[in-house]
Amino acid sequence: MTPELERLFEHLRFPSISTDSNHAGDVRANAEWLVKQFEGMGLQTDLHETAKHPIVTARNEQVPGRKTVLIYGHYDVQPVDPVALWDSPPFEPEIREGKIWGRGGADNKGQHFVHLLGAEKMLQEEGELPLNVIFLIEGEEEIGSPNLVPFLEQHREDFACDIIAVSDTGMVAPGVPTLGYGLRGITCLEVKVQGPSGDLHSGVYGGAVANPASAAARMVASLHDDEGKVAVAGFYDDVIALEDWEREMWAQVPGATDGDFLKVTGSSEVFGEPGYSAAELIWARPTVEVNGIGSGYQGEGSKTVLPAEAMFKLSCRLVPGQDPEKIQDAVIAHLKTHTPKGVSVEIERGHSGKAYHNDPHSSFGKAAQVALEKSFGKPPVLIREGGSIPIIQDMKEILGADSLMLGLALPDCQIHAPNENFAVENFEAGIEMSRALLIELSKS
Ligand code: BES
Ligand code: ZN
Numbered sequence: 001m002t003p004e005l006e007r008l009f010e011h012l013r014f015p016s017i018s019t020d021s022n023h024a025g026d027v028r029a030n031a032e033w034l035v036k037q038f039e040g041m042g043l044q045t046d047l048h049e050t051a052k053h054p055i056v057t058a059r060n061e062q063v064p065g066r067k068t069v070l071i072y073g074h075y076d077v078q079p080v081d082p083v084a085l086w087d088s089p090p091f092e093p094e095i096r097e098g099k100i101w102g103r104g105g106a107d108n109k110g111q112h113f114v115h116l117l118g119a120e121k122m123l124q125e126e127g128e129l130p131l132n133v134i135f136l137i138e139g140e141e142e143i144g145s146p147n148l149v150p151f152l153e154q155h156r157e158d159f160a161c162d163i164i165a166v167s168d169t170g171m172v173a174p175g176v177p178t179l180g181y182g183l184r185g186i187t188c189l190e191v192k193v194q195g196p197s198g199d200l201h202s203g204v205y206g207g208a209v210a211n212p213a214s215a216a217a218r219m220v221a222s223l224h225d226d227e228g229k230v231a232v233a234g235f236y237d238d239v240i241a242l243e244d245w246e247r248e249m250w251a252q253v254p255g256a257t258d259g260d261f262l263k264v265t266g267s268s269e270v271f272g273e274p275g276y277s278a279a280e281l282i283w284a285r286p287t288v289e290v291n292g293i294g295s296g297y298q299g300e301g302s303k304t305v306l307p308a309e310a311m312f313k314l315s316c317r318l319v320p321g322q323d324p325e326k327i328q329d330a331v332i333a334h335l336k337t338h339t340p341k342g343v344s345v346e347i348e349r350g351h352s353g354k355a356y357h358n359d360p361h362s363s364f365g366k367a368a369q370v371a372l373e374k375s376f377g378k379p380p381v382l383i384r385e386g387g388s389i390p391i392i393q394d395m396k397e398i399l400g401a402d403s404l405m406l407g408l409a410l411p412d413c414q415i416h417a418p419n420e421n422f423a424v425e426n427f428e429a430g431i432e433m434s435r436a437l438l439i440e441l442s443k444s
Helices: 003-012 021-040 105-126 148-154 214-222 244-251 258-265 278-284 323-338 363-376 392-398 426-443
Strands: 044-048 055-059 068-076 094-098 100-101 132-138 163-166 176-179 185-194 289-296 311-317 344-353 381-383 402-407 421-423
Touching: 003 021, 003 068, 003 100, 003 426, 021 044, 021 055, 044 068, 068 094, 068 105, 068 392, 068 426, 094 244, 100 105, 100 363, 100 426, 105 132, 105 421, 105 426, 163 176, 163 392, 176 363, 185 214, 185 323, 185 363, 185 402, 214 289, 214 311, 258 278, 311 323, 344 392, 363 426, 392 402, 402 426, 421 426
Parallel strands: 068 132, 068 163, 163 402, 176 381
Antiparallel strands: 044 055, 055 132, 094 100, 100 421, 176 402, 185 311, 185 344, 289 311
16 A cells, blocks of 8 residues: 555544534544644644634745635545444445545545645655645534634635635546536525324324324425426526536536436436436536435334324525525425424524535636646546535635635545445546646646
8 A cells, every 4th residue: 555545544544523522532633633744744734723623724835926726625524324334444444446445535535635645745846836825624514614614704814815626526437537617505404393292192093183294294295396396486586597508518428427327326217307417407406305304103013103293304405596595485484384284393494505606717727627637638527516515605705716626536436425435546646636736726
């Protein structure tokens, strides 16, 4: 194993699960480890305390007159359950079939570590970097970056930059370099449906009392029409339509046909708003998804109960033009008018983030395209992403800089799921990509 891989393995061994307070110490230890890595490169490095998890920043000498690139990443990871479904322990990384297996490999430790290694290599070989570089690696991305926004607002001048580089997105297929120029936004809700004051015998009372599980099911079902279009009034009002050039371009993207999406997801057919390909639905159309739903008896055999309550969790993916608060309001209004008789609902608003998109043909966009071509041997495809990184639009608003998304996670990388993995070839090409990016950005 190369020394670079050994170091990535050290990074991956920290169970830096940001959502779980039992792991707060591991998150901190991981941040301190990152500080040592940056200090070892001779960068001016800081660990910034926040109300929760620390932010790590590092910078070379900031020379006036040079371009400044901010390289963003996150060292926190998602929980690992169901842990029984992992083929190897999530925090004991190993290499099999050309892939690095372990939580955080792709999302996001492997992907930001290539930038650290690329800069390190350049410093070792050339003594300096061709532009001002600021690394910003946070520990709260997977919980919606609650402390990074106020941090950046307070330290606007320290993080002033011309462009932001992020590798926290996907690559459409092995060997196909991918530049992302858009992300969906997100807004989340949790709904509790209450019926009788306690669980009831379903024979003694059933038939005369509203069942919260049935009520929740009716409410969930009301959110879409039979074809999969969202049925919430006003939901699509502000959507900025996909442009023809994007549709034509995406139809040519390898690894992004409807058949490719069916294969990677194990689904039998594309289901969603009619009139769009799977790529268009994922990259440029908004959704309402049920992330969890529960009520009543779930154990073995039958239990004749009429449950007292039910719950479901929703998240909406948003596209440019949509305002997260407005969409939350529209979904809440819809759920209230679709609450069946005999139950009451309590709706809790969750976190939100706006969608983001930029012009992939800007001078920085072109520089990123050249860097991807130089490191992967062919020109990149240009896509938008279905996932969300809310801080990207926040940084656009706070720092005024756009983000180039140079994704390295393959479609079967299984981020957020058991058996997350990161291709060794992308780790290695990513280090070269990072060096090429610094050079190209310094010229643009
Ligand atoms: N790296 C992902 C986002 C991503 C993955 C974008 C693949 C594009 C392609 C990020 O860590 C993530 O999971 N974001 C969350 C949002 C957050 C607010 C919980 C998401 O998209 O669910
Ligand atoms: Zn993630």
